[in-house]
Amino acid sequence: MAHLNSKTTDGTLSFEKYVSKNPKWHSSMEFIVENGVTEAPIVEIKENRPFETKLTVKQGDKLYIPSKSYKTINNNKRFTKVRLISGGVGYLELRFIRKPSNADVMKTELRAIRDLDDAIKSADAPITIVVNKTGAKRKKFTVKDIVGARKIGGTPKADLALFNSKGNPVFWISHKKAGDASAFQQYSGISAQSGASIYQHTECQNFMKSVSQFIEDDKLSVPLWSEIKDTTLRRMAIYGPDVVSGIKFGQNNVQLIGQGDPVLKPINEDVFTLSFSSHVATNEDISGLGGDYEPVFVATYRAGRGFSVGGETYKGARLGIAPYAMVKNRKGIRKV
Numbered sequence: 001m002a003h004l005n006s007k008t009t010d011g012t013l014s015f016e017k018y019v020s021k022n023p024k025w026h027s028s029m030e031f032i033v034e035n036g037v038t039e040a041p042i043v044e045i046k047e048n049r050p051f052e053t054k055l056t057v058k059q060g061d062k063l064y065i066p067s068k069s070y071k072t073i074n075n076n077k078r079f080t081k082v083r084l085i086s087g088g089v090g091y092l093e094l095r096f097i098r099k100p101s102n103a104d105v106m107k108t109e110l111r112a113i114r115d116l117d118d119a120i121k122s123a124d125a126p127i128t129i130v131v132n133k134t135g136a137k138r139k140k141f142t143v144k145d146i147v148g149a150r151k152i153g154g155t156p157k158a159d160l161a162l163f164n165s166k167g168n169p170v171f172w173i174s175h176k177k178a179g180d181a182s183a184f185q186q187y188s189g190i191s192a193q194s195g196a197s198i199y200q201h202t203e204c205q206n207f208m209k210s211v212s213q214f215i216e217d218d219k220l221s222v223p224l225w226s227e228i229k230d231t232t233l234r235r236m237a238i239y240g241p242d243v244v245s246g247i248k249f250g251q252n253n254v255q256l257i258g259q260g261d262p263v264l265k266p267i268n269e270d271v272f273t274l275s276f277s278s279h280v281a282t283n284e285d286i287s288g289l290g291g292d293y294e295p296v297f298v299a300t301y302r303a304g305r306g307f308s309v310g311g312e313t314y315k316g317a318r319l320g321i322a323p324y325a326m327v328k329n330r331k332g333i334r335k336v
Helices: 014-020 102-122 202-212 231-239 241-245
Strands: 030-033 040-046 049-057 062-064 071-073 077-084 089-093 127-132 140-151 160-164 169-176 224-227 256-259 262-268 271-276 279-282 295-300 306-309 312-315 318-323
Touching: 014 077, 040 077, 049 077, 049 089, 102 140, 102 160, 102 169, 102 262, 140 169, 202 224, 202 295, 202 306, 202 312, 202 318, 231 241, 231 295, 256 271, 271 279
Parallel strands: 127 271, 169 256
Antiparallel strands: 030 062, 040 049, 040 089, 062 077, 071 077, 077 089, 127 140, 140 160, 160 169, 224 295, 256 279, 262 271, 295 318, 306 312
Protein backbone atom coordinates (compact mmCIF):
# COMPACT_ATOMS: atom_id res chain seq x y z
CA MET A 1 0.00 0.00 0.00
CA ALA A 2 1.41 3.38 -1.03
CA HIS A 3 -1.31 5.80 0.05
CA LEU A 4 -1.68 8.30 2.89
CA ASN A 5 -3.96 5.98 4.88
CA SER A 6 -1.24 3.31 5.14
CA LYS A 7 1.25 2.97 7.98
CA THR A 8 4.97 3.62 7.68
CA THR A 9 7.53 1.07 8.90
CA ASP A 10 7.50 2.63 12.40
CA GLY A 11 3.69 2.45 12.64
CA THR A 12 3.02 6.12 11.93
CA LEU A 13 0.05 7.02 9.73
CA SER A 14 1.51 8.10 6.38
CA PHE A 15 -0.61 11.27 6.39
CA GLU A 16 1.07 12.32 9.65
CA LYS A 17 4.56 11.63 8.29
CA TYR A 18 4.13 13.35 4.94
CA VAL A 19 1.72 16.13 5.93
CA SER A 20 0.98 16.76 9.63
CA LYS A 21 4.54 16.31 10.91
CA ASN A 22 6.42 17.16 7.73
CA PRO A 23 8.40 20.40 8.23
CA LYS A 24 8.62 20.79 4.45
CA TRP A 25 4.84 20.56 3.90
CA HIS A 26 3.13 23.62 2.45
CA SER A 27 -0.34 24.20 1.06
CA SER A 28 0.91 24.32 -2.54
CA MET A 29 2.71 20.95 -2.35
CA GLU A 30 1.41 18.64 -5.08
CA PHE A 31 -0.02 15.19 -4.34
CA ILE A 32 -1.29 12.61 -6.83
CA VAL A 33 -4.30 10.29 -6.83
CA GLU A 34 -3.23 6.69 -6.21
CA ASN A 35 -2.69 4.11 -8.94
CA GLY A 36 -5.73 2.02 -9.83
CA VAL A 37 -8.30 4.63 -8.78
CA THR A 38 -10.92 5.06 -11.50
CA GLU A 39 -13.63 7.22 -9.90
CA ALA A 40 -13.14 8.32 -6.29
CA PRO A 41 -15.76 10.78 -5.01
CA ILE A 42 -14.98 14.23 -3.65
CA VAL A 43 -17.39 14.75 -0.76
CA GLU A 44 -18.68 17.42 1.58
CA ILE A 45 -18.72 16.64 5.31
CA LYS A 46 -21.69 17.87 7.34
CA GLU A 47 -22.41 16.84 10.94
CA ASN A 48 -19.63 14.27 10.65
CA ARG A 49 -21.26 12.60 7.64
CA PRO A 50 -19.96 12.50 4.04
CA PHE A 51 -22.19 13.72 1.20
CA GLU A 52 -21.16 13.11 -2.39
CA THR A 53 -20.68 16.02 -4.77
CA LYS A 54 -20.53 15.80 -8.54
CA LEU A 55 -16.73 15.82 -8.41
CA THR A 56 -14.61 12.69 -8.78
CA VAL A 57 -10.90 12.00 -9.27
CA LYS A 58 -8.98 9.24 -11.00
CA GLN A 59 -5.46 7.82 -11.07
CA GLY A 60 -2.82 10.46 -11.74
CA ASP A 61 -4.99 13.52 -10.99
CA LYS A 62 -3.05 16.21 -9.14
CA LEU A 63 -4.25 18.00 -6.03
CA TYR A 64 -3.22 20.10 -3.07
CA ILE A 65 -3.80 19.39 0.63
CA PRO A 66 -4.42 22.82 2.21
CA SER A 67 -4.61 21.64 5.83
CA LYS A 68 -2.48 19.47 8.12
CA SER A 69 -5.55 17.81 9.64
CA TYR A 70 -7.85 14.95 8.68
CA LYS A 71 -11.28 13.76 9.79
CA THR A 72 -12.28 10.23 10.79
CA ILE A 73 -15.81 9.29 9.70
CA ASN A 74 -17.75 6.14 10.62
CA ASN A 75 -14.90 5.14 12.95
CA ASN A 76 -12.55 4.02 10.19
CA LYS A 77 -12.65 6.22 7.07
CA ARG A 78 -10.18 9.09 7.09
CA PHE A 79 -10.73 12.18 4.94
CA THR A 80 -8.69 15.32 4.33
CA LYS A 81 -9.63 18.52 2.57
CA VAL A 82 -8.23 18.77 -0.97
CA ARG A 83 -8.06 21.38 -3.68
CA LEU A 84 -7.97 19.96 -7.20
CA ILE A 85 -5.51 21.53 -9.62
CA SER A 86 -8.19 21.08 -12.29
CA GLY A 87 -10.63 23.01 -10.08
CA GLY A 88 -12.88 22.15 -7.16
CA VAL A 89 -12.62 21.75 -3.39
CA GLY A 90 -13.88 19.06 -1.03
CA TYR A 91 -12.85 16.07 1.07
CA LEU A 92 -11.16 12.92 -0.23
CA GLU A 93 -10.38 9.65 1.56
CA LEU A 94 -6.69 9.31 2.44
CA ARG A 95 -6.57 5.87 0.80
CA PHE A 96 -7.02 7.52 -2.61
CA ILE A 97 -3.99 9.83 -2.23
CA ARG A 98 -0.57 8.45 -3.12
CA LYS A 99 2.20 9.02 -0.59
CA PRO A 100 5.52 10.47 -1.83
CA SER A 101 7.80 7.79 -3.28
CA ASN A 102 11.53 7.16 -3.34
CA ALA A 103 11.56 9.23 -6.50
CA ASP A 104 10.62 12.21 -4.33
CA VAL A 105 13.52 11.42 -2.02
CA MET A 106 15.82 11.37 -5.05
CA LYS A 107 14.45 14.73 -6.19
CA THR A 108 15.19 16.15 -2.74
CA GLU A 109 18.73 14.79 -2.85
CA LEU A 110 19.38 16.19 -6.33
CA ARG A 111 17.99 19.56 -5.29
CA ALA A 112 20.31 19.63 -2.26
CA ILE A 113 23.31 18.88 -4.48
CA ARG A 114 22.29 21.54 -6.98
CA ASP A 115 21.71 24.14 -4.25
CA LEU A 116 25.08 23.42 -2.61
CA ASP A 117 26.89 23.51 -5.96
CA ASP A 118 25.20 26.82 -6.84
CA ALA A 119 26.10 28.29 -3.44
CA ILE A 120 29.76 27.31 -3.83
CA LYS A 121 29.97 28.79 -7.32
CA SER A 122 28.16 31.96 -6.20
CA ALA A 123 30.75 32.39 -3.46
CA ASP A 124 33.40 32.96 -6.13
CA ALA A 125 35.02 29.50 -5.92
CA PRO A 126 37.51 28.13 -5.13
CA ILE A 127 36.68 28.42 -1.44
CA THR A 128 37.61 26.76 1.85
CA ILE A 129 34.84 24.86 3.63
CA VAL A 130 34.85 24.17 7.36
CA VAL A 131 32.60 21.55 8.99
CA ASN A 132 32.31 21.46 12.77
CA LYS A 133 32.66 17.91 14.06
CA THR A 134 29.80 16.75 16.28
CA GLY A 135 31.86 14.77 18.81
CA ALA A 136 32.69 15.88 22.33
CA LYS A 137 36.11 17.28 21.30
CA ARG A 138 34.48 19.66 18.83
CA LYS A 139 37.25 19.69 16.25
CA LYS A 140 36.79 20.63 12.60
CA PHE A 141 37.09 19.28 9.10
CA THR A 142 38.75 21.83 6.80
CA VAL A 143 38.81 21.29 3.04
CA LYS A 144 40.44 23.80 0.70
CA ASP A 145 40.22 24.65 -3.00
CA ILE A 146 36.55 23.60 -3.31
CA VAL A 147 34.89 24.51 -6.60
CA GLY A 148 31.65 22.53 -6.53
CA ALA A 149 29.45 19.65 -5.35
CA ARG A 150 28.48 16.65 -7.47
CA LYS A 151 26.39 13.50 -7.16
CA ILE A 152 28.27 10.22 -6.63
CA GLY A 153 27.04 7.52 -9.02
CA GLY A 154 26.23 3.91 -8.16
CA THR A 155 25.14 2.80 -4.71
CA PRO A 156 27.96 3.72 -2.30
CA LYS A 157 27.32 5.28 1.10
CA ALA A 158 28.12 8.76 -0.26
CA ASP A 159 25.40 10.57 -2.18
CA LEU A 160 27.54 13.58 -3.03
CA ALA A 161 31.05 14.93 -2.69
CA LEU A 162 32.85 18.25 -2.68
CA PHE A 163 35.32 18.56 -5.56
CA ASN A 164 38.52 20.61 -5.80
CA SER A 165 39.87 22.57 -8.77
CA LYS A 166 41.73 19.47 -10.03
CA GLY A 167 38.44 17.62 -10.39
CA ASN A 168 39.07 15.32 -7.43
CA PRO A 169 36.48 14.48 -4.74
CA VAL A 170 37.87 15.43 -1.31
CA PHE A 171 34.87 15.43 1.08
CA TRP A 172 32.07 12.84 1.01
CA ILE A 173 28.52 13.28 2.33
CA SER A 174 25.58 10.94 2.89
CA HIS A 175 22.40 13.00 2.45
CA LYS A 176 19.01 12.38 4.08
CA LYS A 177 15.65 14.00 3.44
CA ALA A 178 14.63 16.85 5.75
CA GLY A 179 12.65 16.14 8.91
CA ASP A 180 13.36 14.11 12.03
CA ALA A 181 14.69 10.57 12.40
CA SER A 182 11.45 9.11 11.05
CA ALA A 183 12.22 10.69 7.66
CA PHE A 184 15.18 8.34 7.21
CA GLN A 185 14.71 5.29 4.98
CA GLN A 186 17.38 3.28 6.77
CA TYR A 187 21.09 3.50 7.49
CA SER A 188 22.23 0.27 5.87
CA GLY A 189 21.30 -3.20 4.79
CA ILE A 190 23.01 -6.19 6.39
CA SER A 191 23.17 -8.55 3.41
CA ALA A 192 26.36 -9.49 1.57
CA GLN A 193 25.67 -6.59 -0.82
CA SER A 194 26.20 -4.20 2.11
CA GLY A 195 29.83 -5.28 2.40
CA ALA A 196 31.56 -8.21 4.04
CA SER A 197 32.55 -6.15 7.08
CA ILE A 198 28.86 -5.62 7.87
CA TYR A 199 27.37 -8.91 6.66
CA GLN A 200 29.95 -11.08 8.42
CA HIS A 201 29.85 -9.14 11.68
CA THR A 202 28.88 -11.39 14.59
CA GLU A 203 25.96 -9.21 15.67
CA CYS A 204 24.51 -9.19 12.12
CA GLN A 205 24.83 -12.95 11.82
CA ASN A 206 23.18 -13.44 15.21
CA PHE A 207 20.30 -11.14 14.32
CA MET A 208 19.70 -12.98 11.05
CA LYS A 209 19.69 -16.30 12.90
CA SER A 210 17.14 -14.90 15.37
CA VAL A 211 14.93 -13.63 12.53
CA SER A 212 15.07 -17.00 10.77
CA GLN A 213 13.21 -18.53 13.73
CA PHE A 214 10.19 -16.34 12.88
CA ILE A 215 9.94 -17.21 9.16
CA GLU A 216 6.84 -19.31 8.45
CA ASP A 217 5.83 -20.32 4.92
CA ASP A 218 8.23 -17.76 3.39
CA LYS A 219 6.86 -14.94 5.52
CA LEU A 220 8.12 -13.16 8.62
CA SER A 221 5.40 -13.73 11.21
CA VAL A 222 6.09 -10.62 13.32
CA PRO A 223 8.26 -7.48 12.91
CA LEU A 224 11.46 -7.68 14.96
CA TRP A 225 14.20 -5.40 16.23
CA SER A 226 17.35 -5.58 18.32
CA GLU A 227 19.91 -3.22 19.80
CA ILE A 228 23.41 -2.93 18.33
CA LYS A 229 26.19 -3.07 20.90
CA ASP A 230 29.35 -2.63 18.83
CA THR A 231 30.22 1.03 18.18
CA THR A 232 32.22 0.15 15.07
CA LEU A 233 29.23 -1.63 13.53
CA ARG A 234 27.06 1.41 14.24
CA ARG A 235 29.62 3.64 12.52
CA MET A 236 29.84 1.30 9.52
CA ALA A 237 26.06 1.38 9.10
CA ILE A 238 25.98 5.18 9.26
CA TYR A 239 29.20 6.23 7.53
CA GLY A 240 30.03 3.20 5.35
CA PRO A 241 31.57 -0.28 5.48
CA ASP A 242 35.13 1.00 4.93
CA VAL A 243 35.11 2.52 8.44
CA VAL A 244 36.43 -0.74 9.87
CA SER A 245 39.31 -1.09 7.43
CA GLY A 246 41.09 2.10 8.40
CA ILE A 247 40.90 3.26 4.78
CA LYS A 248 40.99 7.03 4.43
CA PHE A 249 37.75 8.87 3.85
CA GLY A 250 35.96 8.07 0.61
CA GLN A 251 32.64 7.08 -0.92
CA ASN A 252 32.18 4.19 1.55
CA ASN A 253 33.67 6.01 4.54
CA VAL A 254 31.99 9.42 4.45
CA GLN A 255 32.93 12.34 6.65
CA LEU A 256 29.39 13.52 7.25
CA ILE A 257 25.73 12.56 7.22
CA GLY A 258 23.59 15.62 6.55
CA GLN A 259 19.81 15.84 6.75
CA GLY A 260 17.80 18.55 5.04
CA ASP A 261 18.96 21.57 3.05
CA PRO A 262 22.68 22.44 2.88
CA VAL A 263 23.56 25.67 4.69
CA LEU A 264 26.72 27.51 3.59
CA LYS A 265 27.63 30.52 5.77
CA PRO A 266 30.60 32.86 5.30
CA ILE A 267 33.30 33.20 7.96
CA ASN A 268 35.29 35.60 5.82
CA GLU A 269 35.73 36.33 2.11
CA ASP A 270 36.70 32.81 0.99
CA VAL A 271 36.05 30.60 4.04
CA PHE A 272 32.59 29.14 4.72
CA THR A 273 31.00 26.76 7.23
CA LEU A 274 28.81 23.92 5.93
CA SER A 275 25.90 22.45 7.88
CA PHE A 276 22.42 21.08 7.13
CA SER A 277 19.02 22.39 8.16
CA SER A 278 17.66 19.34 10.02
CA HIS A 279 20.53 17.30 11.43
CA VAL A 280 24.27 16.71 11.09
CA ALA A 281 26.58 13.99 12.43
CA THR A 282 30.24 13.50 11.55
CA ASN A 283 32.38 10.39 11.27
CA GLU A 284 34.13 9.14 14.42
CA ASP A 285 31.10 10.34 16.38
CA ILE A 286 28.07 8.36 17.55
CA SER A 287 26.89 10.80 20.22
CA GLY A 288 24.96 12.84 17.64
CA LEU A 289 23.00 9.75 16.62
CA GLY A 290 21.34 8.69 19.85
CA GLY A 291 17.69 8.74 20.88
CA ASP A 292 15.43 8.43 17.84
CA TYR A 293 18.53 8.40 15.60
CA GLU A 294 20.08 5.43 17.44
CA PRO A 295 20.93 2.70 14.87
CA VAL A 296 19.17 -0.61 15.57
CA PHE A 297 18.51 -3.85 13.70
CA VAL A 298 15.06 -4.05 12.08
CA ALA A 299 13.26 -6.89 10.28
CA THR A 300 9.88 -6.46 8.57
CA TYR A 301 7.81 -8.61 6.22
CA ARG A 302 8.47 -7.96 2.53
CA ALA A 303 7.27 -10.30 -0.20
CA GLY A 304 10.08 -11.19 -2.56
CA ARG A 305 12.84 -10.13 -0.17
CA GLY A 306 15.07 -12.48 1.78
CA PHE A 307 18.43 -13.20 3.38
CA SER A 308 20.97 -15.98 3.80
CA VAL A 309 22.59 -17.15 7.01
CA GLY A 310 24.17 -20.39 8.17
CA GLY A 311 24.08 -21.84 4.67
CA GLU A 312 20.29 -21.42 4.41
CA THR A 313 18.21 -18.89 2.48
CA TYR A 314 15.00 -17.44 3.95
CA LYS A 315 12.28 -15.48 2.13
CA GLY A 316 9.64 -12.99 3.17
CA ALA A 317 11.66 -10.53 5.23
CA ARG A 318 13.60 -7.32 4.75
CA LEU A 319 16.47 -6.78 7.20
CA GLY A 320 18.51 -3.68 7.84
CA ILE A 321 19.88 -1.13 10.26
CA ALA A 322 17.62 1.87 10.80
CA PRO A 323 16.96 4.69 13.29
CA TYR A 324 15.16 3.71 16.48
CA ALA A 325 12.34 6.05 15.38
CA MET A 326 11.28 3.37 12.90
CA VAL A 327 10.51 0.87 15.64
CA LYS A 328 9.54 2.75 18.79
CA ASN A 329 5.86 3.20 17.91
CA ARG A 330 5.36 0.24 15.60
CA LYS A 331 2.52 -1.94 16.80
CA GLY A 332 3.31 -5.58 17.46
CA ILE A 333 7.05 -5.28 16.98
CA ARG A 334 9.10 -7.65 19.13
CA LYS A 335 12.60 -7.21 20.51
CA VAL A 336 14.94 -10.20 20.07
